[in-house]
Amino acid sequence: MFKKLMYVSIISIALCCTSAFAELLPITSSLPRVSKSYDSIILKTWQGIKKRNIDPYSVKLIHRPKSEFPHDAVSEGAGYGMLWALYCNDQEYFNKIWFAAEQYMWAGEFYNWRVDVNGKVEGTGAATDAEEDIAIALIFADLLVKKNIWTLTNKTPSGTTYEVRARSILESIKRNMLEESHLRPGAGWGGAAFVNPGYFAPAWYKVFAEYDSGSKSTWENLISQCYQTINLSPGFSNGLIPDWLKPDGQYNESPLGYNPTGDGRWLYKDAIRVYWRLATDYLWYNEPRAKPFLQNAMKFIVNPSRANFYQMDGSLVNGTYKLGNDVERPRTEHSHLTISMWACASMVSGLDEAEKYSDELLKYYDGTDYWGKATDSGNEDTLHNEMYFDQFLAFFGASLISGIFTNIWDDMKNPVTTVPLDWKTKPSLSTVTVNADNEPLNITGELNKSVRWSVVLKNRDNPDESVTFSDNSSKIDIAWYGLSGSGKAMPQGFYDVTVTVTGLTTPTTFEIWLGKSISLLxxxxxxxxxxxxxxxxxxxxxxxxxxxxxxxxxxxxxxxxxxxxxxxxxxxxxxxxxxxxxxxxxxxxxxxxxxxxxxxxxxxxxxxxxxxxxxxxxxxxxxxxxxxxxxxxxxxxxxxxxxxxxxxxxxxxxxxxxxxxxxxxxxxxxxxxxxxxxxxxxxxxxxxxxxxxxxxxxxxxxxDLESLYTAPPEYIAKSIFTKRDTRGINRYFGTIGQSSGHIKITLNKQFTGNIQIVNNLGRQMYRKHCTNANALVIDATADRITKGYYIVSIASQDGYTESVPFCIVK
Known part of the structure; x- marks a missing residue:
């Protein structure tokens, strides 16, 4: 029930006094971020959630003041609240929400999905998205305790710890909420018959696959099935997906969910969360499968002024509905809710594009302790907003584009989370001409702490022929035998090698020649x-x-x-x-x-x-x-x-x-x-x-292995010196040519820094410091650069490096 308003006022004053000293988690984020700092906004709006949605109630869950059942609470809100509390470094309220969920919602295997204002169960059964979000929050919280960032107040009054409950939830999800790698929307229903794509959380499943390593293949198969379903969406070409659909991409015959808006065929409040969940996977894990859908979404939406809810044909949703306060509003919504979700998708297009969505989102923040406007002629004000769901989705979007919503699972692998990321040993190659029957291509490097990195080898003539290696570690140590991820021999020819590290803005690039893949026969x-x-x-x-x-x-x-x-x-x-x-x-x-x-x-x-x-x-x-x-x-x-x-x-x-x-x-x-x-x-x-x-x-x-495997062709040497045109892939290197015993290196723009040439054994053959240079002519004879393979590298004053191989045959 409600507390007296006098107490609410006292609490509000206390929050105003203490919020100035609140801090986000003391973790250096390695994620890309927009230029605007959202730290104070995230902290201040969290204080507003506490003031309006938790503190006035005796049951310390996240309450929905304007739902169709005013002041009730759902398990979704428990997961959302725990995540927001986590990133705001607020263990006190994290525990309040979780303890209340344990007391009023926990049903032995999962959390009942809805209770009334007094904690009485009104909706039995699980909501799978809530189970996932609570599980990831508990896993992260457990890590914070183990790293001494949070205190040992990690047990419920009955003695259940963060870790114990997280593991039991994962077991319950596997047992009750998966059907043949399809995600059920609740315990024991849906799955192979229908799904709710707004519940797909592939970044969570990757954490689960490491945390619950014995079931790694289960979580990986779930990830794959989620992306397969997304790719089959009837709105895929526009980056749209309905609230409900069958795994094969067809609409479900009948409406689903407790509030089936648009018969579940719109991108509405369930499905719009796909942008946040996929963008998280893209930013945390460089997930290539997330990219096409998000890119299609950006091509469709064009600019942030169109952020809204849509039907699959690209038209806006229609109609009106009433909030629990009996205020009527349209189903279309250009607000902090929709802008924040489309802003997540914009991260796939780069920070320049994301800046536009950040600017649009900030139009719906007036410096107070809530998202939205006090008054708005377009009915996007606090009277017409839920002051629950919209607040949380705005948080997810704002925290993701600002780099706050970081992968704590990966972050906690670092011994010191506040040390700026840098190379200890920059990436290098064992050779630039690969004959994998003799030896593999070894790609090595070392960072000063563990972080997510990827190495992509892409065929120059056919970019679709590529292979990717990735990990979260401080060391890069790859042995490539010229094979694809499925064991097939890759095409012979030039390959662009790109080493990308989350948190470092500039990738390291090389070029190699694949003369022969290893023969597995x-x-x-x-x-x-x-x-x-x-x-x-x-x-x-x-x-x-x-x-x-x-x-x-x-x-x-x-x-x-x-x-x-x-x-x-x-x-x-x-x-x-x-x-x-x-x-x-x-x-x-x-x-x-x-x-x-x-x-x-x-x-x-x-x-x-x-x-x-x-x-x-x-x-x-x-x-x-x-x-x-x-x-x-x-x-x-x-x-x-x-x-x-x-x-x-x-x-x-x-x-x-x-x-x-x-x-x-x-x-x-x-x-x-x-x-x-x-x-x-x-x-x-x-x-x-x-x-x-x-x-x-x-x-x-x-x-009879013919249908299973084809042996690679015989070795082809890079036997002639070829003028290399690298302008399409490198910042500085333009062309490299040979004439009359001289090597001429043409640069795309003026360069200040060091340039060197090493042979295939790593011996330095030439080195020079350049100032505002556009081209360089080297006397090959004088510098003993004779027949053979070489790498020319530059290191600019700002720390940027590039390397390109070349060959001299006479």
């Missing part, structure tokens, strides 16, 4: 993985991971202590260490090391493979089940995978498993379909407490 065997590249990504397939008895709704508690590539003399091997624990399983626990093939939700076609060849050992003699998992078995729910029994010893042993001899476990009689392979597993099942190590040296395929 050796003695009529196809190398699926032999771990030579020192990572968990196979040549064929998705990722090496673990499959445990806690997955797929099971209640085991087995764990993995190690899954890593290690050196053994001159060889690399995969080492997997497990500890079995039955938990509440009711039978012997199990765990498996898994080669997962389900990349982007696609299946792996093993047609033509007649034998799988595995070289493996264990720390003791050990019987294991070798399993091939197919999609039809998974959908049947029987867990009766195709398997064979192997007996590992302490010495590496080669096992040849004929595909025709694979049989279903438990006496099943389904026929093996090689086109539906999801994974290959080596599973151990023994009593609780059993611990051991399995070591894999290689896995190969034999048979």
């Amino acid at each position: 050796v003695n009529d065997r196809l190398i699926v993985d032999d771990f030579r590249d020192d990572d968990l990504q196979p040549f064929f397939g998705n990722i090496w991971t673990s499959y445990l008895d806690s997955h797929d709704g099971k209640t085991g508690a087995s764990s993995v202590k190690k899954l890593a590539v290690e050196s053994n003399g001159n060889q690399k091997q995969l080492v997997w260490n497990y500890l079995l624990n039955a938990g509440n399983l009711g039978y012997d626990p199990y765990a498996a090391v898994e080669l997962n093939f389900a990349k982007n939700s696609s299946l792996f076609n093993m047609t033509g493979v007649d034998t799988i060849i595995l070289t493996a050992s264990a720390n003791r003699d050990l019987g294991v089940s070798f399993q091939v998992v197919t999609d039809d078995i998974v959908k049947s729910g029987t867990f009766s995978y195709y398997d064979d029994s192997l007996y590992l010893t302490t010495s590496p042993k080669e096992f040849r498993i004929p595909v025709t001899e694979l049989r279903q476990r438990f006496g099943g009689d389904m026929k093996f379909d090689p086109s539906q392979v999801i994974a290959i597993r080596i599973q151990v099942q023994q009593k609780t407490g059993s611990e051991g190590t399995i070591t894999l040296n290689s896995i190969q395929f034999a048979g």
Whole structure:
């Protein structure tokens, strides 16, 4: 119920006195941001949320003063409030909201989605977006406690911690809110039949995949399915998507949701959140799949004055509705709500474009403790705004474009979060001419702290032929064998190499020549993985991971202590260490090391493979089940995978498993379909407490491999000196040419800084400091620059670097 207004006034005065001393989280953001600082706006409007939506109520949830059920509270608001409190470094109110959600909404597996003003449950069941948002907030809060940024007041009165509840929510989402990698809008309904794209949170799922690493493939498949559905939206070409639709892109036959505006076929208050959620994935993880939809949205909207709600044909929504205060307003809305969401999408077009949306958004902030205007002739004022949903979406948009809404999961990997980002060792290449049969291209570099980076190698003649490496770490150490992400040989020719680091405005660029990709066909065997590249990504397939008895709704508690590539003399091997624990399983626990093939939700076609060849050992003699998992078995729910029994010893042993001899476990009689392979597993099942190590040296395929793999063409040398025109890709380098024993370097604009040439062994052959230079002529003979491969590099006074390779043959 309401407190007396006298107390509200006292609280308001106290907030005004203390808000001046409030601070955002003490984390240096590495995200791109607009020029306007939103720090004080975010803090001041948070004080307004506390004053209007929390403090006047005895139930300390986020209340909706003007909803169709005035002053109620929904689980969505709990997630939103916890996120805003988190970024405002307000653990006190973070706990107030969460504790109230635990007391009044928690139903054992999820939060009931709605309560009245006094906390009485009025809407049972889960709202999946709320579960996701609360989970990510708790994961981030747990990290802040562990980093001593927040205090140990991280337990509810009943003793539940941030971490315990976060993990239980993730288990509940997997158990109740996923159906075949489709996101259900609630517990046990929707999914494969229909989805709410406003709930898609791919950046969250990437954090979940690391936090809940045993279910990494589950979260990755969910991400892929979300993007597949978005790409099938009936409004995709305009960057529009309806509030509700089927995963295949069709409209749902009947309206859904408790407030089905436009029969769920408009981009309205549910779907408009897609811009925020996808832009977060794009900014946090450089996610390329987010880009096309957001780019289409920018082409459609043209300028920020058109930010609004739309139908799929590109026309504005229509009609009016009444708020809970009985005030009528149009469904169209050019306000802080819509501008902030379209502003998120604008980040994909660069900061110049985002500045325009920032300027438009600030028209709807008057310096007070709320978003919106006190009065407005266009009915976009506090009387006609909800003072709930609009406030939160404005926060999400403003905090994202200003760099405040940073990836705390990645940020907390840094030992010191306030140190400015910089290179310790700038990126370098082991060679500029790649013959991967002899050695890979090694790309190395080191930053002064962990941060999200990506390395893209793009074919000069066909930019669609590219491969991307990315990670969140301080070190870049890549070995590229000339292969695509699916194991195919990349085309021969020149490649532009771009190293991009979140938080550094200028990428580092190189140019290399791919003469030959590695051949994975050796003695009529196809190398699926032999771990030579020192990572968990196979040549064929998705990722090496673990499959445990806690997955797929099971209640085991087995764990993995190690899954890593290690050196053994001159060889690399995969080492997997497990500890079995039955938990509440009711039978012997199990765990498996898994080669997962389900990349982007696609299946792996093993047609033509007649034998799988595995070289493996264990720390003791050990019987294991070798399993091939197919999609039809998974959908049947029987867990009766195709398997064979192997007996590992302490010495590496080669096992040849004929595909025709694979049989279903438990006496099943389904026929093996090689086109539906999801994974290959080596599973151990023994009593609780059993611990051991399995070591894999290689896995190969034999048979008729023609449809699966094509060997790369023979090596082609870059055998002539070619005049290179780099004006389209570099800031300074224009052309490099050779004439009469001289090398002429033409620059795009005047350059001041150092220029040097090194040979393929890294030896410096030439160095000079230039001042306002437009071109440089070098006497190749005098500087001993003879036949061979070289890299010319520049380093400007502002720290910008560029490198371009060239070749001299005579």
